[in-house]
Amino acid sequence: MAGTSSATIAAEANPEPVSAKNLRGLMSALQANVGRRDFREVPMILTDPSDWDDKALKLLFAYAGQPKEIFDNTDLFGPWLNLMRNTMNAMVYAWKQPDFLATSATHGPAAMALYDQHVWDKYNLPGFxxxxLDKKIDRNTFIEEKSVAKASADDVQNETGPFSAVGNNIPALQRRGVxxxxxxxxxxELSEALMKSGHNPDKLSHGQLAADLTNHLVEGAVLTPGILATVAVMQRNGFHYVI
Known part of the structure; x- marks a missing residue:
C-alpha cells in the first residue's frame, strides 16, 4: 500500500514527550489490533464485529489518558489536518497534556484521503x-509525508519540523498519535457513486467494490461500522466532539 505503514510509524521515534505513556501504549496496542483487509464482499449494513476493527475501537473507548477529542472531518480540501495538528500542539505543549488523544471521524469527501494510491489510480479518484467537487488533485497528497518524521520532541519550535504545517499529512499525524x-x-456510498459514474473498471458488484475500497484503506486507519454512530459511543466514553 502507498504511504507510510503502521509498522514503520511504530518503529520510528514518536516526536511526542516520553511522558505520554498512555498514548504510546495505545499506539502499540492499536497496531496489533487493526483487523484484516482481505474482504471479498461486504454488506450494506455491518452487523458482525469481525467486519470492522472492533478490538481497536474498544481500545479507544477504554483509553485512560485525558483529554480525548474526536474531530468531525468531512471537507477533503478543508483545514482539517491543520486544525488537528494545531490542537495537539496547544494541548501537549501549552496545556501540558502529553496523553491527549486526537481522533478523526473521517467521512464524506474527506474519507477519500484514507485510501491508498492504488485506489486513487484504479478508480481514477482525481477525475471523480x-x-x-470541482477541484483538481492528481494523487493522494494527504498520505505523502515530508522528511520530518524523526524530529525530536525538543524541536517543537522548528518551523519546518513535524509540529509545523509541514506535518499536515496523515502519516506524520499518526506518528504523533492521531x-x-x-x-x-x-x-x-462512494462505491455506489463510482459505479454510477463509470469508475468501476473490473465491473464489480456494489459489495465487491466496497470490499476493494475497504481493503485499501491506509495503514493504521481504524474501520468503524458507521462513523456518526461510533461518535456517539465515543462521547459516552469521555470523548469531546469537535465540529
Whole structure:
C-alpha cells in the first residue's frame, strides 16, 4: 500500500514527550489490533464485529489518558489536518497534556484521503473529484509525508519540523498519535457513486467494490461500522466532539 505503514510509524521515534505513556501504549496496542483487509464482499449494513476493527475501537473507548477529542472531518480540501495538528500542539505543549488523544471521524469527501494510491489510480479518484467537487488533485497528497518524521520532541519550535504545517499529512499525524477512523457507510456510498459514474473498471458488484475500497484503506486507519454512530459511543466514553 502507498504511504507510510503502521509498522514503520511504530518503529520510528514518536516526536511526542516520553511522558505520554498512555498514548504510546495505545499506539502499540492499536497496531496489533487493526483487523484484516482481505474482504471479498461486504454488506450494506455491518452487523458482525469481525467486519470492522472492533478490538481497536474498544481500545479507544477504554483509553485512560485525558483529554480525548474526536474531530468531525468531512471537507477533503478543508483545514482539517491543520486544525488537528494545531490542537495537539496547544494541548501537549501549552496545556501540558502529553496523553491527549486526537481522533478523526473521517467521512464524506474527506474519507477519500484514507485510501491508498492504488485506489486513487484504479478508480481514477482525481477525475471523480474533478467532476463531483470541482477541484483538481492528481494523487493522494494527504498520505505523502515530508522528511520530518524523526524530529525530536525538543524541536517543537522548528518551523519546518513535524509540529509545523509541514506535518499536515496523515502519516506524520499518526506518528504523533492521531487516530484516523474510517466509515463503512462512506465506503458504501462512494462505491455506489463510482459505479454510477463509470469508475468501476473490473465491473464489480456494489459489495465487491466496497470490499476493494475497504481493503485499501491506509495503514493504521481504524474501520468503524458507521462513523456518526461510533461518535456517539465515543462521547459516552469521555470523548469531546469537535465540529
Amino acid at each position: 473529484i474533478a467532476r463531483k 487516530v484516523f477512523l474510517a466509515c463503512h457507510n462512506a465506503i458504501w
